[in-house]
Amino acid sequence: MDIKKALYLEQDATYKYHQMKLYKPGDVYQYENDEEEKIVFLDEGAALIQAQGKESDWVSHDLVTPKYIISLENMMTNVYIPSYLMYRVKFVETSRMYIVDRDYFLNHLYLNPLDFQEFFESLAIKYINKTRMISVSNESPVTKIANSLFAIIYTLHPNQQVKSYQLPSYITQKFISEYSSTGKARTSEALKELERIGIVQKKKPLKIDVERLNRFITNEH
Template structure:
C-alpha cells in the first residue's frame, strides 16, 4: 500500500499543501468524524489503530484498521441527501505513521486512478462483509464468536501466521473483547480460560494464538479462505 502513499505525495509541493504526515504513539486520537466540519481522509501508512464508536455516552471498540486502510469514507456521501449523528474516532494501538489528506485532493487522485478507486471499494466491501457476518452470528455460541473475531482481526491486520501460531501486537484485553462482542466481561473470562486450558491461546505476555488451526475449528469461518482474503498491496 506504500504505492498509494507514493502516488498521493508524488508532487512534494502539492503534498505539502494538501496533506499532513502524522507520526504517532499508542493511545493517540488520529482521526475523529465530525459531520459538519470534516473534509479530510486518513490513510494509515504504518501501525495499527482501533475504530471506536460513541454509544450510550462512552467510546466502544468496533474494529481495527492497519497499514493501507482508509478513514473518512463518509466524505463520498452527498450531505444534502444524508445526515447522521454517529460519532466515531480512530485511536492508535501501536506506534506508526499516517497521512491526512484534503478531501478534494484525495478525490482528484481517486478519480484519476481506477486501481486506487477499486482498492477503496475492496476495503469498504470487506469491512461490510465482516460486519454483516457478525450481526448474523450474534446469537451463536460465545466460543464461536470469540474465535470468529480473533480470525477477523488477524486477517484485517495481515498478521503473519508462522508454525500455526500468530501474535497480536496490540492490547487485546477482556474489556475490549467484551465491548466488541457486547457481552459481560465474566462470560469473556470463562471462554478465555477454556482456550488457555486447551492451549489454543496464551496471554502470558502478548495475546498469542498457539494453535491457529484448532481456533479455526471453533469458528464458523473457513480458515483457509481467510488466509486468502488477507489484504494485499495495491500496485499502481
C-alpha cells in the same frame, strides 16, 4: 498498497491538498463533522475506532491499520450523513496519519483504478468482518469471541495464511469484549474455554492457533 504513493502526496510539496500528523500510543484524534470533506488514513501504525457508549465512556468497535480508510463515510458526496455520527481514533502504536482533501483523493481514484485494487479489497475485508460479527451476534459467547479473533487476525494479515499468530499487546481482553459486544465476564469465560480446547495458546499477549480456530468456526457453522 501504499495509498500515499498512489496519491502522489510527496509531489504536493506545498501541502495544499493534505496534512500529515504523527501520533504516539495513547494519543487521540477527535473526528469532527466539519471535516466531512477530508479522507483520513494511516500510513504507519495502528489505532482503535471508538464511539461513546451509553454512559459517555468510549467503547472500541474496530481496528484500523494502514490501507484502511478511517473516515470512510466522507467518500459519499450525495448521501446525508447524520450529525450524531461521532467517533474518535485512539492510537495504540506510533502512527503516521494523513488527512487528504476528498476531491483530490477521488480524482486519483478515478484516474488510477488499478492502483486502488487493494483499497477496494480492504473495504471488502471490513465488510466480511462486520457481516460475520452480525451473523453470530445471537450465538454463544465462545462462538462470538472465536469469530472476533478471526476477524482481528484477518484485518492484520489479510494476505497471509498463518498457522499460529501472536496478537499485538493492544488487543486486550477489554478490546475483544467491546469488539464482540460480549460482557467482560462472558469474554473471560470464553477465552478460558478456547484455551482448554487449544485455540488460545497463550494469554498475555494472546497467541492463537489459527488452524484450530478456523476448524472451530467451520464446525460451528
